[in-house]
Amino acid sequence: MIRLGGSALSAKIIQLVIPMEPNLELVAAETASTIAELMCFDEDGIDEIRMAIIEACLNAFEHSHSPERKVYITFHILPDRLILEVTDHGKGFNPSDVRPPSIDEAVRGGRKRGWGFKLMRSLMDEVMIETGSWGTTVRMTKMKRRGGGCYDR
Amino acid sequence: MIRLGGSALSAKIIQLVIPMEPNLELVAAETASTIAELMCFDEDGIDEIRMAIIEACLNAFEHSHSPERKVYITFHILPDRLILEVTDHGKGFNPSDVRPPSIDEAVRGGRKRGWGFKLMRSLMDEVMIETGSWGTTVRMTKMKRRGGGCYDR
Amino acid sequence: MTGKFAVRARKGDGYAVLETDLYLNQTAGEELSKRFNELLEEGYLNFIINMERTKVVNSVGISILIEMIEKLRERGGRLIFCNLSNVIDKTFRIMGLTQYAEVKGSEEEAVASLKEQA
């Protein structure tokens, strides 16, 4: 077993910057999954983190219109949780304008997109959005399940 | 097959910053290996890149005495090669002071360490060291084997 | 490099099976949709999507699956997913896809379900 040591008080911080290019969201996803593995998240937890970070990156790729075309990802490793921040320096948006998706509508000829935030919120324990004309940060927290971890051995 | 698109002229750049903590070299290794996979390096090439970056990170962890305890890694994705730069803001060293390792000496009670650069040089196509009182950058290049790639499809 | 398909299609007796690849993103979704439309034109109405090889999906890829569900609804066809990883199964449930498409553990179970209700 390979594990991270546990200095409980201060978060270890890892930063990753990727260009907005097709498939590079997978680099973010695999970096996240390696970190989650070292933190001893279980397999489902790792897959959920992977999926959530992909959605956050794709939103930045697709919607931010960032002129520099970069996504900044910060991983905060804490004893009991992993916090992921996905930031772009794009145009931002108004979260209250976001219309929730509906499967009933979607299968009846309506809008099929709009699932990103819903998935992030369901797969992670907490999702917070900060957005403005400077860009957007999506901050997601995934708690470790009790007993599953090996961080504090 | 998942691949990166091929805008041949400009390098795509990915940056990663990791703290100098046990096992976090694996995050660098897995990030590198995902990038190499997307570039369609073959499996042996990916493993060689993984091993080389681990050695470069461990050198920074162990020898740099960087006060901030961080390693900065930059990946330059080019159509025919991957360039990895591993930088620390530590004390630097004098490459001409580095004594080459010897297996004959090692198995006869002599020094057993000192293999990092030899391995990096053998596993990668080019290794360049820039070092000074500002710190150290190890710049490594791995060429893609002809025919093995899918970048320029 | 060409000649590699992200999607494999197989024809059964009155149904077609589509196999998705490692990552179901927009590109893979579009390829899937193309094969699906071809089979639809050939007259197939019962589909199994075997996701055994799929480790990662994204919501853009899934939105293309919803398109396929819509088309089958219009035509009175059926779509069954099988071999979903836990996270993909969870994702389909979160989105409510499972209200409009069935999920089975294996391809055999999916085929059996099609035969039963044929």
Added chain:
Amino acid sequence: MTGKFAVRARKGDGYAVLETDLYLNQTAGEELSKRFNELLEEGYLNFIINMERTKVVNSVGISILIEMIEKLRERGGRLIFCNLSNVIDKTFRIMGLTQYAEVKGSEEEAVASLKEQA
């Protein structure tokens, strides 16, 4: 979390087998060395290191393997590595470890080689 060993040891007829884990780093190397020293004290002189599960090694981990080779040289023992991945095999050749330790494809071949020259 305790009770997990990065190294597994098995005893054969006149030899011992050590199995390394996913990542042979300093910690895993030290654990390996500890088990090795215990077996050495028990009188074992022929060792097989099965690296089937090992995907990654680093030079600090390997330097501990060199220590083990040294100890066996002093005592007239033998060390055989088996199931090396291509990159680990290449690494051992680059370092010259293969001049002082044998490499076999499988554990069976390693055992056969020990019996032959016993």
